[in-house]
Amino acid sequence: MSAPSDRSGLALHDSEATLRQVESALDEFSGSAGLLSFEEMVTDLEGHPAGLRDLVKLLIGTYTEIMAVIESLRQSRGLLEQAAMDRLKSTHEKLAEVSSATEVAAAGMLDGLDRALGLVDELASDGPDGSPSPDVPSASAGRTETADQLREELHQIMNLLQFQDITSQQLGYASGVLMDIEERMMRLVRVFDLQKVGMDELRDVLGEDRSEPGPRTQAQETCDPDASTLEAEERQALADEVFTSS
Amino acid sequence: MKFLVIDDSATMRRIVVNSLKRIGYEDCVEAHDGAAGLAAFDSSVGFVITDWNMPNMSGLDFVKALRASGDGKGVPVLMVTTRSVKEDIVLAAQAGVNNYVVKPFTPQVLKEKIDQALGAVAGKA
Numbered sequence: 001m002s003a004p005s006d007r008s009g010l011a012l013h014d015s016e017a018t019l020r021q022v023e024s025a026l027d028e029f030s031g032s033a034g035l036l037s038f039e040e041m042v043t044d045l046e047g048h049p050a051g052l053r054d055l056v057k058l059l060i061g062t063y064t065e066i067m068a069v070i071e072s073l074r075q076s077r078g079l080l081e082q083a084a085m086d087r088l089k090s091t092h093e094k095l096a097e098v099s100s101a102t103e104v105a106a107a108g109m110l111d112g113l114d115r116a117l118g119l120v121d122e123l124a125s126d127g128p129d130g131s132p133s134p135d136v137p138s139a140s141a142g143r144t145e146t147a148d149q150l151r152e153e154l155h156q157i158m159n160l161l162q163f164q165d166i167t168s169q170q171l172g173y174a175s176g177v178l179m180d181i182e183e184r185m186m187r188l189v190r191v192f193d194l195q196k197v198g199m200d201e202l203r204d205v206l207g208e209d210r211s212e213p214g215p216r217t218q219a220q221e222t223c224d225p226d227a228s229t230l231e232a233e234e235r236q237a238l239a240d241e242v243f244t245s246s
Numbered sequence: 247m248k249f250l251v252i253d254d255s256a257t258m259r260r261i262v263v264n265s266l267k268r269i270g271y272e273d274c275v276e277a278h279d280g281a282a283g284l285a286a287f288d289s290s291v292g293f294v295i296t297d298w299n300m301p302n303m304s305g306l307d308f309v310k311a312l313r314a315s316g317d318g319k320g321v322p323v324l325m326v327t328t329r330s331v332k333e334d335i336v337l338a339a340q341a342g343v344n345n346y347v348v349k350p351f352t353p354q355v356l357k358e359k360i361d362q363a364l365g366a367v368a369g370k371a
Contacts, residue, residue, distance in 0.1 A: 155264070155265075155268060155353065158260075158261060158264055159261060159265070159350070159352065159353065161257055161261060162257075162258065162261055162349055162350040162351070163350065164255070164257045165253075165255040165257055165258045165328075165349065166328055166349060166350065168255065169299065169328060221299065221300075221301055221304065222254055222299050222300060222301050223299060224298070224299050224327070224328045224329050226328070226329065226330065226331060227328035227329075227349075228328070228330075229350055232348060232349075232350050232351070235330035235348040236330075236347070236348045236351070236355065238330060238332060238335065238348075239330065239335050239346040239347070239348050240346075242332065242335040242336055242339055242346070243335075243339060243345055243346055246336075246339045
């Protein structure tokens, strides 16, 4: 299955191909008018009925407008690609890591629970009333050791639950990116009357000059975009290096 | 010694408090963000453990405010966070954090960093 960012990239690539086709068709249309420029066409129609001249002028005007829209679409396509693709890719990676972290933590907890159940069985085998079984030498010491092991297993399971905080931040980041892109798309739809807004406003909507999302929401404040369950030891080593040298 | 544990994640607060109890620190108070942490802090708190990314007031702003207050100037502060970019770690050190733990952590690492922070503060006193 291809990643969403790959599919978005393909869609943008297709949109560029479509724009080229429309442009080519319009070029053919203008070329089929007998290799005359628009100005020459209008001049050539002197003496013809006024209605025909008006129709040609209207067609030329429409052609020019369509070409301007195509150019705007091409620019907006480029800006959209620039603004969205990288962040969509990182969002996809975050979501994949959430899935993986959840699976690893769940597997770790199940393994720990299996071991804990084995230890409970060991404790139970010592005697129904908790007293040392007569056929188990040094049963009391064994029970203490087993209880310590059981406690260790349960603490480890509890520590595995740290994944919840980390994946929650990853999901918060992904949600923030998707909401930001949705907001930009909605604004784009609203301002897509390019005759009125022009490319400067379009650039502002698509955030050409911003690598970060728009104003940070409270949800974004609580999320670390780099939160990860991976390579914890390497990241701790970096922190140790800074604090040892400071 | 009394610990103040600040994290917006209730799960993480439980894990940190549980780890503290396991290594022998039973007296803990909790806060869900930096502002609540400042309100909960008083001279009876002997050690602060704080997250970074929190609503209302971040852990970094909390540490700056704490260091600017009378009682909070010398208390050891351990930051426990997912943030592991070097620039962030340096910022934390500059703000007055005594040691730094990257999530996910093990109780052994937590104990080691608490001991180091306590040792460093005792050395300065």
